[in-house]
Amino acid sequence: VLNGYTDITESTRQRVLSAVKELGFTPNRAARSFRTGKTNTVSVFLPRIGDWFYDYLISAIDTTLADQDYDAALFPLLSERRLIRYRSADALPYQSDGVIMASLNPESLFPDARLPASLPTVLVDAYHGDFDSITIDNRGGARTATSRLLDQGGDTYIVMVNDYDKEPFSSGVFIERLAGFKEALALQGISDFDRRIALCEFSRIAAKQCVQDILSSSAYPVNIFSCCDSLARGVIDAVKDHGLRLGTDVRVISFDDQPWAQNEELSTVKQPIDEMGRLAAEILFWREEHPDALPRHIELPVELIVRQSG
Amino acid sequence: VLNGYTDITESTRQRVLSAVKELGFTPNRAARSFRTGKTNTVSVFLPRIGDWFYDYLISAIDTTLADQDYDAALFPLLSERRLIRYRSADALPYQSDGVIMASLNPESLFPDARLPASLPTVLVDAYHGDFDSITIDNRGGARTATSRLLDQGGDTYIVMVNDYDKEPFSSGVFIERLAGFKEALALQGISDFDRRIALCEFSRIAAKQCVQDILSSSAYPVNIFSCCDSLARGVIDAVKDHGLRLGTDVRVISFDDQPWAQNEELSTVKQPIDEMGRLAAEILFWREEHPDALPRHIELPVELIVRQSG
DNA sequence: CTGAAAGCGCTTACAG
């Protein structure tokens, strides 16, 4: 009755149900997963929780898993101790039916890039040839955004995180976006990249300060491609502070499409996060049926959302 | 051999160990927890992960649990869907040996404030008479800080989050700090509370804007008690912007002692987070041995760290 | 000190 079998007389069914109620019976999850060898759980490794990207990603994963009655167990690698613990095959994360690794490089986490337990594993926002993986077209998105700025005329800069080639950004997202920026310049025969790259820390305030010089010394219009919305927000702050007009004096296009971008009229390349999360969960289910298929890599296209800023 | 029994001949021991190695044996966690009825896991409910407070708290919990070979499983209540799922007795969080609830009010999460599964449960940074709980002396800390400001002379204000009586701040922390502020004023015979309360959103930038009027219109010195370091940071920004001297023209004392507070010379009431996390885990272990003892409530004292700001 | 038996609570396969 409890497991959804249908060839049961209604009277028996009721007898079972009332016994369940009377005794307050709850199935023993440990016994069930012991017997079936399944936990109905997927472990999600991620660098952290609490910023926009991961909250949305988790939400998308949760939704897709819930359809199959699976739960997501979250393992943010908040500390070195956690990582060390998770290098052991009998650690908690491997008491699951599959693993999703978000923005993490398996090479830097595990010896030989091999997880201690053999479970279906999918990478999101990261790539490694040994694993199923889902990325987005960071390079193409940056190229499109930059090209649009160039087409409108004006000197063009990029605001870029200074640590883009270090952890925790090692999944290569920012490297790709910088490459896309350069490609767009190269297509127009522009090659003086260095003076166009403004590096700053990953914070709104740092971005604001970082563009002060560009905003005060340039002839307008000036174009700024921001490697992500978090930094673009600081750029917008600076534009307002200088009394300049966004989209006219200073054109800004960014990457991510965070929720506030619409209100601020920020043109930006939208990350299809929902689809990334959904696909991650679905590939895991698919992989269970096809354990021997070659690793699949899916690169999702991105879309430039044009608003007033650029 | 694997379970640490010592009455085993060395030769047998080696025989077992080499077999383990040869076969790549890993104990089946599901079978073990099924058999023993223990999971060696503690579930931690919290509103979110990724800000300073919860990262430190998790770290303290992790450390204490690891000593007993326990793992923490994190359940941030990021979405309504998660909460609904966790109202069911066979949900993932209850496949554990105990529950820690941080900054969460059981009354608002579960019908009758009762968890669906009967597990040892401890509240951290929240209070409910039915549970073991650990809080800190928010009121006393605020009183001490405010009194110190008053003793030094000058008009005294509080910067306070405007949503302090709503979720996610419903655990009452900010209400208590405001009460402590008022108590300190009352002790000095001051009763015009309302004009001294500057409300703002929970962000550095909001706090900065919120104290503009106070800083430009007041006779110096001005005293500001900030309900938390996150807001104090915006206050410090404003003081610098106005060209005022921190600790002389404007005295600021805050609450939390976030890592940056030392560098900024911010006087602040230190939250004993490490101890909160450690005690939470320890009470859980204690509770396993004393299932019938009355709920214990521990209120930890706080310490005002005096630096140059006030 | 070593080995074999019992049983935890389920699900699955089978007998009737």
Add this chain to the structure above:
DNA sequence: CTGAAAGCGCTTACAG
């Protein structure tokens, strides 16, 4: 359609 048996991989208690 219903009921009883077998067995998943451990740990514990016991026999020798």
